[in-house]
């Protein structure tokens with residue numbers, strides 16, 4: 001059994017690709033000393049995340065509602081994002097965070113101003129903002145950190161978080177921006193708000209945020225698999241697994257020219273600082 005425990009801060013173990021062999025996938029993670037936070041994308045998958053966490057001692061859950069699950073009409077979503085149901089679920093001792101939640105403006109319908117596509121895109125954005133605001137409110141109320149998803153909307157998300165930050169005090173476990181795609185200036189604003197950035201296996205494909213990850217304080221970084229996606233080399237053609245985040249830590253170590261053990265210990269300490277309900 002390895003001595004350091006690394007925490008995979010973002011996995012989707014409810015994905016159907018693990019249906020046949022989840023026991024083996026989790027055993028492999030245990031053998032590598034990897035603990036896991038499995039993440040829900042809507043209410044149903046959040047319940048599944050909690051069930052998986054109940055079954056395995058080294059797995060915890062995060063409950064959320066992914067911005068890409070949000071459409072142009074909020075009537076349907078209103079029922080899906082029944083805040084009361086999430087608050088109830090968050091009482092479970094193995095729920096350690098809220099998310100995925102956030103903003104994703106990457107693939108919105110495109111059209112000229114006032115066209116139907118344009119109006120639909122604006123409605124979707126508004127609904128994403130509304131659901132995100134509910135999660136910010138829950139985080140404040142429940143003192144649970146946020147697992148944030150953001151694409152093509154970092155400046156807006158930062159503005160919302162800065163306003164939220166002023167309204168919440170004495171709460172030092174802000175959360176994580178997963179699979180960070182922003183620039184250094186935006187990263188610094190997240191750090192100023194006490195958020196961390198998590199690094200996926202894409203780091204091993206070269207080029208990805210390399211400069212940023214060299215400059216960022218190690219005390220602000222976390223590792224995630226985002227499995228079954230973002231598999232690190234040399235396993236790129238396979239489905240990803242939590243055990244492979246050892247490779248993410250190794251790549252980070254070689255990028256920063258420090259020892260793997262130092263990186264693993266710091267990442268582990270960082271994760272425990274954010275996810276206070278994790279008892280390792």
Ligand SMILES: [Zn+2]
Nearest residue numbers: 100149178179
């Ligand atoms: Zn995501």
Ligand SMILES: [Zn+2]
Nearest residue numbers: 010039100226
């Ligand atoms: Zn995800």
